[in-house]
Amino acid sequence: MDITVAIYNGDVEAVTSISTIGDDVASADEVDPYYSAQAVFTMPNHESVIIDPDVNGLGTYYVVVNGLSIGVEGGVDQQILNEDIPYRLTITTSDPEPVVAPPSQLVWLSFGDDITGTNTRADYLYEETDLGWSPDVVNRPPFYAADFGLPETMRDELIEAIAERIEEIYRNTGLTEDEIEFVIERPDPHAVYSTVVIGGRTPMSGLVGIAQSIDRANSTRDDMATTFSEEIGLFYRGDGWMPYGPLAEDPQVRSEQVATLVANTAAHELGHILGLEHATEVLTDEPNNLMGYNDSLEPQDLEERNSYWYQLGLGFTNEIDLLLRAIGSGTDMGE
């Protein structure tokens, strides 16, 4: 029998596979940044490892012991039930360390300049996404009210309403102004800030936003996300191709709908670069989870997460608490 001990970082997602055999020892460096629930170490041969938060990241780690017998029962692999595996596992921990209070996370909501037709560059769209786009995808256009069939005279009030709603979503989690701050003007060049670029679209139909990464534990405080407002407009305009229904004819009602739509998407992409993955509930109205996949015409909020029945409940599943850990006071690590 081959017994493997694996250590998973299970911050947010349920562990999807706990069967790991073989001699491969995966290094934390190779961990796919898009999935936190994967083995960061496997220890097939009585090995030991040290988890160093500075190297492996702050988080919640899970130890999974798995046994597999090969070639019994007529050649069919047989999973050994946990209670049948004889093993001894020694875990030594250091004292719990409180989260070092990080500086406030500053977020620039960049709507660009509709006069010059420019917005801040998003270099990662070409350099890091590997989606086959041409290099000029990094030059982002601004947000236009016309993306939603509204007069450009309404642009300023739209921007204000979008920014207000994004901030409200994050304030609703309990984050204070000392912990996260939003601005719509470019911050001082010496400031450290993350940027959410809002405007335009990409060659990929239906793509309404993309984050630079799922930045586990918000370890990078100057990363980027983009929201493709022109694409959102194509979704929702009466002449669009998605069957979600047209926006309201009345400009005032429509502008409120637009603020909700754009804020939902921008706050979702921002959630990724602050460390949040997708909620596991899909296409449900209640809760209308910002990190899920829901109809964006309704105002969304960050929610405590719910899981599907087949997910094991492993992992740290409260995204509000996760967010507070990543950029706020949160709960002390190790407790």
Ligand SMILES: [Zn+2]
């Ligand atoms: Zn997402």
